[in-house]
Amino acid sequence: MSLIMSLMLFFSGIKPAEALPGLIQKGKASFYSKKFNGRKTAYGERVDAESLAGAHRSLPLNTLVEVTNLDNQRSIIVRINDRGPFSKGRVIDLTHAAAHALGMVSRGVANVSLRVVGKGRDVAYAPVLSVFTTPADFQPMLEPVL
Template identity: 60%
Template sequence: MSLLMSLLLFAGSLKPAKATQEGPVQQSGKASYYATKFSGCRTSSGERVKQHIFTGAHRTLPFNTLVEITNVTNQRSVIIRINDRGPFHKGRIVDMTHAAAKAIGLLGRGVANVTLRVVNPNRMVSMLDNSLTLDGRSPLVPDLMPVQ
């Protein structure tokens, strides 16, 4: 048991490598979204999964990296902040919250072909569509500020 705890503590202390400044990072693959049972669970960065904000998981990008996810089928895009590791399913490049999946039309399908592009935070423009709500009252506001 103590060996398992030691390994968990060691794995939790690892920090991802810094992103290189060589140019824009782009990927193509499949995206999925977190099941509702993961709401409130801790992510790899230590934050809790909040299904109403635009965050997600990527295997290698540093935490707090902003990425634009574009659904290839309908060309709808969303910017999310990476705060978790995964997905660990072959062919998938990103997992995202329910709100982000809804914004690009991923709900109902579960998995979609997407392109992923790292966003330069100095040139980011945030747009809010008030029609995108989970409870019918409060608009989805992206939580894109880095966690300290």
């Protein structure tokens, strides 16, 4: 019994794995099909084709990754907000905007290197509260500014 308790106490002090800055991985990248636009990601966000985001199998969600297209040396930084890709041989799925920035839209797949550069800001879902409570509060904003 004491062995079990000791193990539980030991493992409870271990923090979840963090991505090591500078970690590099090479492989093939693809991008989301248009049918995924608007669907929920593993992070709970909606897929937005115009954002710079991506899906990775094992990196912690909200990790910032520099993706470099090895064919043309273009680089961008994307935020990991989903799990995938589920195609064999791929290391990352990108949004359409990220793929366009890397110059890989016409080919569909590109040889890339991934480098972890940090952790993104946490996303918090909270109700949006109006700053103004009465019409008199925003009346000064309606006056023209010269």
